[in-house]
Amino acid sequence: MDPSEHLFRRESGRLVAALTRVFGVHNLALAEDVVQHAFCRAMEVWKFRGVPENPSAWLMATAKNRALDVLRRQHAARSFAPELGRLLDSEWTLAPAVEELLAPNALKDNLLRMMFSCCHPALAQESQVALILNILCGFSVSEVGSAFVSGHAAIEKRIQRAKKVLAQSKHLFDVALPSDFSARLPAVHRALYLLFNEGYHGASAAHAVRIELCREAIRLVTILLEHPAGTTSKSYALSALMHLNAARLPARVDGAGNLITLFHQDRSLWNRELMLEGFRFLELSATGHEVTEYHIEAAIAAAHSTALRAEDTDWKVIVALYDTLMQIHPSPVVALNRAIAVAQDQGPARGIAEIEAIEDRDRLADYPFYPAALGELELRRGQRDLARDHFQAARSLARNPMERRFLDQRIGACSK
Numbered sequence: 530m531d532p533s534e535h536l537f538r539r540e541s542g543r544l545v546a547a548l549t550r551v552f553g554v555h556n557l558a559l560a561e562d563v564v565q566h567a568f569c570r571a572m573e574v575w576k577f578r579g580v581p582e583n584p585s586a587w588l589m590a591t592a593k594n595r596a597l598d599v600l601r602r603q604h605a606a607r608s609f610a611p612e613l614g615r616l617l618d619s620e621w622t623l624a625p626a627v628e629e630l631l632a633p634n635a636l637k638d639n640l641l642r643m644m645f646s647c648c649h650p651a652l653a654q655e656s657q658v659a660l661i662l663n664i665l666c667g668f669s670v671s672e673v674g675s676a677f678v679s680g681h682a683a684i685e686k687r688i689q690r691a692k693k694v695l696a697q698s699k700h701l702f703d704v705a706l707p708s709d710f711s712a713r714l715p716a717v718h719r720a721l722y723l724l725f726n727e728g729y730h731g732a733s734a735a736h737a738v739r740i741e742l743c744r745e746a747i748r749l750v751t752i753l754l755e756h757p758a759g760t761t762s763k764s765y766a767l768s769a770l771m772h773l774n775a776a777r778l779p780a781r782v783d784g785a786g787n788l789i790t791l792f793h794q795d796r797s798l799w800n801r802e803l804m805l806e807g808f809r810f811l812e813l814s815a816t817g818h819e820v821t822e823y824h825i826e827a828a829i830a831a832a833h834s835t836a837l838r839a840e841d842t843d844w845k846v847i848v849a850l851y852d853t854l855m856q857i858h859p860s861p862v863v864a865l866n867r868a869i870a871v872a873q874d875q876g877p878a879r880g881i882a883e884i885e886a887i888e889d890r891d892r893l894a895d896y897p898f899y900p901a902a903l904g905e906l907e908l909r910r911g912q913r914d915l916a917r918d919h920f921q922a923a924r925s926l927a928r929n930p931m932e933r934r935f936l937d938q939r940i941g942a943c944s945k
Contacts, residue, residue: 546643645702648713661720762817772807773830822858844874
């Protein structure tokens with residue numbers, strides 16, 4: 530196991546959240562430095578001794594020891610979390626206080642505090658989301674840029690500015706007294722949605738599907754749902770969407786690492802347990818009066834899940850759901866997906882017309898599945914040369930080897 534990749538993704542958020550509880554949010558950079566030190570130490574030690582039986586506990590213990598060293602050396606020159614107060618003055622009280630703040634039963638509370646601290650009302654929602662993805666979910670600046678379809682330099686500046694705003698406070702958000710919990714909740718929802726999407730069909734240069742990101746998003750939304758104020762209709766809908774889509778992950782890639790479209794997946798591979806959980810959360814999401822984009826997207830995923838075969842899909846229902854989604858949360862990508870559904874229901878010519886009618890279509894210029902969709906529809910109506918041109922355009926935009934191999938196959942299909 531490579532601690533710089535999978536373990537960093539899985540553990541960095543909880544470590545930074547825990548250490549920020551110790552140092553104070555104004556010392557966020559110090560918390561991140563201590564976490565980085567723990568990972569560097571892991572790479573040095575594990576190279577010779579092997580990965581320990583419980584790498585998470587090893588990393589937490591290493592980070593805790595480093596934090597104690599920092600507190601002992603710097604407490605006279607630096608202010609730390611108000612929770613430590615006078616406890617810093619004595620070794621008898623310092624170590625137990627840090628032990629309590631970093632105890633396993635405090636980890637979920639720490640994660641929630643950090644989630645909602647990142648959603649500071651002085652920050653625009655995109656900056657709030659970028660902070661959560663970067664600090665709590667372990668996204669690199671480039672990965673955050675991919676999630677926002679934005680450049681590296683712009684995202685780096687946005688994150689740095691947001692961290693400065695966050696550092697002006699000495700307290701993490703108190704989830705025990707959530708006076709503005711509901712005001713910050715939408716940004717948390719959006720961040721977790723983007724985290725899952727980056728794993729499910731993101732823009733990684735290495736992989737088209739990253740299951741560990743999907744699992745992390747499900748883990749975080751589960752923690753959110755364990756808090757009384759987090760059990761909203763929208764939270765349930767988001768969880769339903771994640772579970773229903775994650776259920777299809779085992780069939781999205783074949784043994785050779787090639788992408789498989791929804792129409793050609795072996796549906797016997799779909800995870801029935803995750804699917805049932807998705808339906809349960811979707812039912813819970815219907816208890817309120819709110820209908821959000823997450824409700825509609827989950828309903829679309831449910832419609833696909835109930836079809837035993839691709840040809841059994843009720844495309845009229847799916848088109849109607851996309852119509853609703855366009856009303857409450859319109860975007861060029863939603864319009865493209867709607868056009869594909871229309872093509873399944875009314876034929877490829879109608880689908881192409883719907884694609885050509887998309888407003889702000891220029892925003893899809895760098896999105897490989899825009900020309901790929903046109904290629905599929907042209908191929909379906911026998912226009913092989915046009916289809917090949919579209920697939921070649923899509924290949925030039927492909928973001929990773931998986932997408933390129935998939936598009937190579939589609940280009941090859943135009944010659945058959």
